[in-house]
Amino acid sequence: MSEVAHTYPELQGRVVLITGGASGLGQASARSFAAAGARVAVADLRRDAALDEAAHLGSDHLGLAGDVADEGDVRRMVDAAVARWGRLDVLVNCAGIPDTFQPTVEQDVAAFRRLVDIHLCGTYMMCKAVAPHMLAQGRGAIVNLNSIAGVLGLARRNAYSAAKAGIGMMTRTLGCEWAAQGVRVNAVAPGYMLTPFSQRLIDEGKLDAQRVRRRTPAGRFGTAQHIADAVLFLASDRAEFITGVTLPVDGGYMAWGAASDAYDGPLD
Ligand SMILES: NC(=O)c1ccc[n+]([C@@H]2O[C@H](COP(=O)([O-])OP(=O)(O)OC[C@H]3O[C@@H](n4cnc5c(N)ncnc54)[C@H](O)[C@@H]3O)[C@@H](O)[C@H]2O)c1
Numbered sequence: 001m002s003e004v005a006h007t008y009p010e011l012q013g014r015v016v017l018i019t020g021g022a023s024g025l026g027q028a029s030a031r032s033f034a035a036a037g038a039r040v041a042v043a044d045l046r047r048d049a050a051l052d053e054a055a056h057l058g059s060d061h062l063g064l065a066g067d068v069a070d071e072g073d074v075r076r077m078v079d080a081a082v083a084r085w086g087r088l089d090v091l092v093n094c095a096g097i098p099d100t101f102q103p104t105v106e107q108d109v110a111a112f113r114r115l116v117d118i119h120l121c122g123t124y125m126m127c128k129a130v131a132p133h134m135l136a137q138g139r140g141a142i143v144n145l146n147s148i149a150g151v152l153g154l155a156r157r158n159a160y161s162a163a164k165a166g167i168g169m170m171t172r173t174l175g176c177e178w179a180a181q182g183v184r185v186n187a188v189a190p191g192y193m194l195t196p197f198s199q200r201l202i203d204e205g206k207l208d209a210q211r212v213r214r215r216t217p218a219g220r221f222g223t224a225q226h227i228a229d230a231v232l233f234l235a236s237d238r239a240e241f242i243t244g245v246t247l248p249v250d251g252g253y254m255a256w257g258a259a260s261d262a263y264d265g266p267l268d
Contacts, residue, residue: 002035008236012037015085016235017078019068019095019126022049024195025145026094028224029231034061036232038090041081043068045095068095068122069114078129088133090235091142093123093167098197099160101206112159119163120170127174127185134183141235144171144187146246148253151189164189168246175244184243186234191250193222210267218251219263 005012016033020026021042030040034057042057044050047065054063064080066073082088096119100111123144134140149157150164168187175185192198192212198221201207213219230249233239248254256262 004032004036004232008036008232008238010237011232011235014038014089015041015081015087016090016092017041017043017081017088017126017130018092019043019077019122020145021092021094022046022053024094024197025190025193025224025227025231026092027053028228029092029094030057030061032225032228032232033090033235034058039085041077041084043077043095067118068093068126069117071125074122074125074129078126078133082133087137088130089137089140091126091130091140092231092235093126093142093144095122096145096197098201098206099157101156101201103156104158107158115159116163116166119160120166123167124170127170131178131183135178135181138182140178140183141239142174142183142185143231143234144185146171146187146189148189148191148248148250151246151248151254171246172244179243184234184239186239186242186244187246188227188230188234189246189248189250189254190227191216191222191248191253193224193227193249195224213267214261214263215256216251216253217256217262219265219267220251222249222251 016038018026018030021030022044030042033040039060041062042050042054043064051063054061064077066077144167146168147164149161150168171187202209
């Protein structure tokens with residue numbers, strides 16, 4: 001038995017749908033749920049990557065292609081998971097793309113809308129589509145992906161930050177709406193985690209890795225596994241009385257308020 005299966009025996013056999021499950025934080029979460037004995041639907045815009053990841057997890061799992069910003073795709077992905085297993089216990093909303101980082105006056109409104117569509121409307125539509133199944137079961141857990149950008153002001157990241165802040169509030173509103181019916185809705189707010197998403201920003205010169213480390217009390221980037229560990233906890237029965245919260249997983253980033261660097265140790 002894996003360590004995670006030992007920690008969360010209740011996850012054995014539960015049905016988990018993860019959007020953005022073919023990469024980064026979603027992929028790490030998918031692998032942890034699978035190691036805990038859950039049955040995982042890996043949903044992603046990139047069809048081949050979703051199928052490959054599901055195949056990597058094994059024959060108990062399912063790969064699904066779809067765009068979370070498209071209501072028809074959302075319905076098809078949820079229906080496919082329910083058709084395969086007859087239930088849905090956990091939804092993790094990991095699908096996402098980064099902002100353009102352009103000065104506001106140069107930003108393209110279509111790009112703004114696309115970001116809000118994917119992050120905020122996508123999370124909303126996925127929650128709305130799984131809810132009837134979870135409410136009928138009298139049990140379910142949803143974990144959304146917020147960000148430090150949804151709480152702190154990061155210049156030039158209007159769409160991403162506004163969408164993430166919206167996800168934070170929707171986590172509260174849905175958590176309140178469904179609490180008495182056994183469906184919990186929580187979020188994690190990652191700081192800077194090393195994934196293909198953040199690596200691309202570093203490679204494109206949009207993120208200074210050394211500055212990030214200086215600004216983070218822990219002095220380092222987090223890993224996708226740090227997020228997967230928090231996602232599993234919030235989805236597990238150990239979090240039974242926790243709903244409507246956003247849990248920072250950021251090495252102390254949001255706790256830091258002084259004008260100086262948060263970390264003055266060595267940078268390798
Ligand atoms: N990595 C970080 O440091 C960090 C920090 C804060 C928040 N987040 C958030 O965590 C989530 C996951 O980020 P990640 O680092 O794993 O990114 P990633 O790029 O590694 O993975 C994102 C996945 O989402 C998929 N995707 C993109 N648009 C989609 C769509 N419209 N429909 C379905 N799938 C789609 C991509 O194909 C990809 O597989 C995102 O919401 C991101 O905003 C990440």
